[in-house]
Amino acid sequence: MSRSTDVLIIGGGVAGVSIARELSKYELDVVLIEKEADVGWGQTKASYAICHPGARWAHGTLAQRMMVESHRIWDQLVEDLDIELARIGELVLAFNEGELQYVDTLKKQGEYNGIKGLEILDGSEVRRLEPHVNPAVLAALRMPTGGVFNPFEVVYAFFENARANGVKMLLGTEVTGIIPQKGDFIVETNGGEIRTKYVVNAAGLYAEKIAQMAGADTFKISHETKSTCLILDRCLGDLVQHVVTGVADPKAFSRFKVVMPTFHRNLLLYTPIPEPSRGIEDRAIEKRAMDLTLQSTKSLVPDIDFETHMIASFSGLTARNSRGDFIIEASEKCPGFVNVALPPPGITCSPAIGKQAAEVLRKAGLPLVEKDDFNPFRRKMKRIRDSSMIEIRELVHRDPRYGRTVCRCEKVSEAEIVEAIHRGATTLDGIKFRTRAGMGRCQSNFCGPEVAAILAGELRRPYEKVTKKGLGSAYILNKKVLRTYGH
Amino acid sequence: MDISIEPLDVTVIGGGPAGISACLELCTLTGLSIALLEGEQELGGMPRSCHIFFGLRDRKRFYTGPSYARKLDRLVRKTGARIYTGFRVLDLVTGSPGDAHELHVLSPEGPLCIRSRFILLATGCFESSRSERFLPGTRPSGIFTTGTLQQLVNLRGLKPGDRALIIGSEHVALSSVLTLKRAGVSIAGLVEGDLRLNTYASVAASMSRFFGFPILKNTAIHRIFGSSRVEGVELLSGRSKETLHLDCDTIVMTGRFRPDSSLIDNTPIEKDPYTLGPAVDTAFMTSVQNIFAAGNVLRGADTHDLCALEGRLAARSIIRNSRTSKQKIFRYIPMRAERPIRYVVPQRIMPMPKRFFSKFLPWPEIQLEKTLLRPTLEAWSRKERIWQGAYRRLLGNTRIPLPIEKFLWDRVDPALGVTLRVIQGV
Numbered sequence: 001m002s003r004s005t006d007v008l009i010i011g012g013g014v015a016g017v018s019i020a021r022e023l024s025k026y027e028l029d030v031v032l033i034e035k036e037a038d039v040g041w042g043q044t045k046a047s048y049a050i051c052h053p054g055a056r057w058a059h060g061t062l063a064q065r066m067m068v069e070s071h072r073i074w075d076q077l078v079e080d081l082d083i084e085l086a087r088i089g090e091l092v093l094a095f096n097e098g099e100l101q102y103v104d105t106l107k108k109q110g111e112y113n114g115i116k117g118l119e120i121l122d123g124s125e126v127r128r129l130e131p132h133v134n135p136a137v138l139a140a141l142r143m144p145t146g147g148v149f150n151p152f153e154v155v156y157a158f159f160e161n162a163r164a165n166g167v168k169m170l171l172g173t174e175v176t177g178i179i180p181q182k183g184d185f186i187v188e189t190n191g192g193e194i195r196t197k198y199v200v201n202a203a204g205l206y207a208e209k210i211a212q213m214a215g216a217d218t219f220k221i222s223h224e225t226k227s228t229c230l231i232l233d234r235c236l237g238d239l240v241q242h243v244v245t246g247v248a249d250p251k252a253f254s255r256f257k258v259v260m261p262t263f264h265r266n267l268l269l270y271t272p273i274p275e276p277s278r279g280i281e282d283r284a285i286e287k288r289a290m291d292l293t294l295q296s297t298k299s300l301v302p303d304i305d306f307e308t309h310m311i312a313s314f315s316g317l318t319a320r321n322s323r324g325d326f327i328i329e330a331s332e333k334c335p336g337f338v339n340v341a342l343p344p345p346g347i348t349c350s351p352a353i354g355k356q357a358a359e360v361l362r363k364a365g366l367p368l369v370e371k372d373d374f375n376p377f378r379r380k381m382k383r384i385r386d387s388s389m390i391e392i393r394e395l396v397h398r399d400p401r402y403g404r405t406v407c408r409c410e411k412v413s414e415a416e417i418v419e420a421i422h423r424g425a426t427t428l429d430g431i432k433f434r435t436r437a438g439m440g441r442c443q444s445n446f447c448g449p450e451v452a453a454i455l456a457g458e459l460r461r462p463y464e465k466v467t468k469k470g471l472g473s474a475y476i477l478n479k480k481v482l483r484t485y486g487h
Numbered sequence: 488m489d490i491s492i493e494p495l496d497v498t499v500i501g502g503g504p505a506g507i508s509a510c511l512e513l514c515t516l517t518g519l520s521i522a523l524l525e526g527e528q529e530l531g532g533m534p535r536s537c538h539i540f541f542g543l544r545d546r547k548r549f550y551t552g553p554s555y556a557r558k559l560d561r562l563v564r565k566t567g568a569r570i571y572t573g574f575r576v577l578d579l580v581t582g583s584p585g586d587a588h589e590l591h592v593l594s595p596e597g598p599l600c601i602r603s604r605f606i607l608l609a610t611g612c613f614e615s616s617r618s619e620r621f622l623p624g625t626r627p628s629g630i631f632t633t634g635t636l637q638q639l640v641n642l643r644g645l646k647p648g649d650r651a652l653i654i655g656s657e658h659v660a661l662s663s664v665l666t667l668k669r670a671g672v673s674i675a676g677l678v679e680g681d682l683r684l685n686t687y688a689s690v691a692a693s694m695s696r697f698f699g700f701p702i703l704k705n706t707a708i709h710r711i712f713g714s715s716r717v718e719g720v721e722l723l724s725g726r727s728k729e730t731l732h733l734d735c736d737t738i739v740m741t742g743r744f745r746p747d748s749s750l751i752d753n754t755p756i757e758k759d760p761y762t763l764g765p766a767v768d769t770a771f772m773t774s775v776q777n778i779f780a781a782g783n784v785l786r787g788a789d790t791h792d793l794c795a796l797e798g799r800l801a802a803r804s805i806i807r808n809s810r811t812s813k814q815k816i817f818r819y820i821p822m823r824a825e826r827p828i829r830y831v832v833p834q835r836i837m838p839m840p841k842r843f844f845s846k847f848l849p850w851p852e853i854q855l856e857k858t859l860l861r862p863t864l865e866a867w868s869r870k871e872r873i874w875q876g877a878y879r880r881l882l883g884n885t886r887i888p889l890p891i892e893k894f895l896w897d898r899v900d901p902a903l904g905v906t907l908r909v910i911q912g913v
Contacts, residue, residue: 480645
């Protein structure tokens with residue numbers, strides 16, 4: 001199969017889908033390819049999904065500029081795309097003299113960066129706002145513009161809106177080679193060749209590898225830092241009301257430990273741990289990382305038995321590039337090839353990243369003509385758990401499958417799972433991230449087989465072809481019909 | 488289209504052994520309007536997908552799991568209780584004392600609100616997920632709990648993999664051995680982190696010989712391998728500190744049960760700090776008046792027949808309460824447990840010189856995190872020891888009955904309650 005396009009975006013992380021959505025505003029042929037079976041399964045998935053207020057990044061860096069610009073866009077974007085963002089504010093706690101200085105410097109840097117509403121609260125005020133934090137707290141910096149995203153919803157919102165506006169999404173498609181040819185590029189993939197005028201390399205951890213293929217590598221990507229997040233039961237979700245962070249490294253603002261509620265009011269714990277990765281594919285959770293995270297976050301919120309409330313944990317690699325800042329630029333060696341290499345915080349900056357990449361493409365000669373029929377809106381799916389009784393009545397009236405709950409912990413109905421499949425989920429994880437089925441306390445102990453059956457039915461595949469996360473990850477290995485009990 | 492249910496006397500949530508047995512008992516008292524709500528399409532609960540040894544203590548007969556579930560189903564449908572299957576309770580809104588409680592329910596025909604004077608929670612339990620067990624390594628597919636495995640094999644007739652490793656050695660591990668064998672899956676081994684098996688060691692040993700798989704005690708999961716599907720595990724022996732690699736494509740995590748109690752999350756109902764299940768008194772009442780709980784929602788799993796008996800006793804307690812409009816105030820004494828004791832159920836007890844309930848219900852009970860050799864259990868109140876018991880061995884993850892009739896109740900401070908601790912032990 002061979003196709004040609006104006007712009008090819010390599011990588012369906014939050015950067016890739018944001019760029020795709022931005023480019024879908026213009027009269028262009030845009031194709032996005034992603035090697036995984038779904039979008040957002042790289043660094044984005046393993047993010048703690050804080051909406052950073054932006055004080056932690058030094059003034060003048062591209063990351064900081066993108067953040068300031070993104071904060072200007074977010075409120076409108078949250079409306080347009082129905083993105084789940086809760087601006088609950090961030091508290092940076094200080095427990096000693098050194099840390100007091102740290103928050104003071106952080107506040108100054110934040111104000112210099114143009115962030116509004118920063119204030120330093122004294123210990124008693126912090127204890128009043130957050131009764132469960134360590135009472136030894138001396139002071140805290142409050143940053144009211146901080147918040148938490150549902151990271152999956154951000155990615156799926158961009159993805160669905162871009163697709164609705166004509167971007168072609170090729171999932172499960174991996175780049176095997178890039179050949180520059182007469183000002184164009186021939187991109188070889190496992191799904192055939194794609195001829196394109198412009199390439200946007202938003203491959204995250206693999207950005208260096210992709211850039212090398214085209215001879216456009218002007219940076220290195222290190223994937224040596226592995227971070228681990230622990231998710232705790234929803235019964236602890238009201239333990240803290242803010243994103244509560246603590247100093248982990250007095251010299252680096254970007255390294256901090258976190259105790260925070262997620263968007264769905266689980267509790268999330270994170271500590272930066274210098275955990276060497278065992279290669280670019282390493283996503284394994286280390287026992288040491290789990291223990292250290294529990295131990296060090298206890299200094300922020302003591303007296304809570306985190307161990308007995310853990311329900312999920314995940315690890316991911318962070319792609320840090322050799323320049324230590326965002327890279328969004330056209331390659332000089334290779335005109336028409338745009339590199340997008342982003343260390344965190346990608347999700348917070350994603351709206352501005354899309355705009356910046358479009359600008360870089362325009363400067364590289366891509367004509368951007370606005371479409372007349374661009375639809376900026378996207379609605380998230382209706383959920384039983386977020387609906388009132390009256391809304392549920394209407395939903396069940398419309399589709400009786402809303403009346404059948406599949407996931408009992410998160411109250412997900414059959415209709416929601418079917419809709420997730422219609423919106424592009426082809427795997428069990430894809431359904432989980434869209435609907436939250438299996439993200440509750442029992443971790444798909446009850447609903448796993450049923451969700452797989454619904455997926456098999458909707459995709460018209462046999463049960464044993466249902467996968468957790470794409471090729472090779474079959475839910476069950478072989479079908480063998482046994483006599484079942486009961487009937 | 489819309490359905491409505493008039494205010495009820497008793498609503499039982501959960502149609503498993505405890506819930507159905509409670510309904511059967513409640514129906515012996517005529518005049519009460521009773522509803523049984525079950526979220527699944529069929530009644531029966533867990534026994535539907537399990538196999539052998541059912542009904543010994545409550546029905547005094549031997550059943551298989553599915554036939555036991557069918558028997559309960561038939562019995563309860565003969566009574567006057569209203570049975571609603573496919574009705575999932577979304578929220579529980581507790582009423583003020585004396586008032587009816589409210590349930591927001593999602594039924595196949597739409598949402599509805601049920602008001603009920605008494606509520607019995609019998610929602611059962613599930614097995615701990617992977618992260619709760621701190622299993623390190625990659626996150627591929629092919630990691631199931633016994634509950635999921637039994638659903639796949641016994642209800643759907645599917646074979647999950649070719650070679651499975653079993654983690655944990657509670658009774659349910661033996662059940663997963665039989666389930667795997669029934670599906671034709673070979674077993675790579677059974678791994679237990681504890682020093683002793685948490686089940687009948689002789690039964691496990693004979694199964695191990697008969698089916699030809701190793702039992703590895705005092706062994707931890709060091710790492711799970713495989714990026715898309717499980718490819719193997721690395722085990723770490725606690726004694727020799729050596730690692731051992733086992734190839735498998737499926738991992739079955741057994742035991743370490745937790746109550747399925749998310750219903751009480753945003754309610755004033757008091758929770759057990761470890762299990763997160765409702766804390767109850769000896770009459771099975773939670774901290775909110777007229778809301779009761781029975782069965783495995785109270786703790787890690789006990790056998791279905793004990794749950795059924797608990798359901799009956801809770802029903803009797805509801806009947807007693809329904810006969811008097813005046814609420815009797817008992818002086819319950821709070822019980823607490825210190826690690827390595829996970830929990831004590833019930834969490835509030837009445838001081839009794841004699842064992843309450845019949846012999847077959849071993850209440851109150853505790854569970855230990857791990858097996859202890861030569862431990863001494865002690866009960867303290869204020870600064871006084873009110874009971875001490877020396878044991879040769881206490882198995883972890885199993886039910887240990889407490890001989891509360893031996894407690895020196897007259898020395899207990901009712902306000903401070905009783906604290907249980909382990910003094911010695913390996």
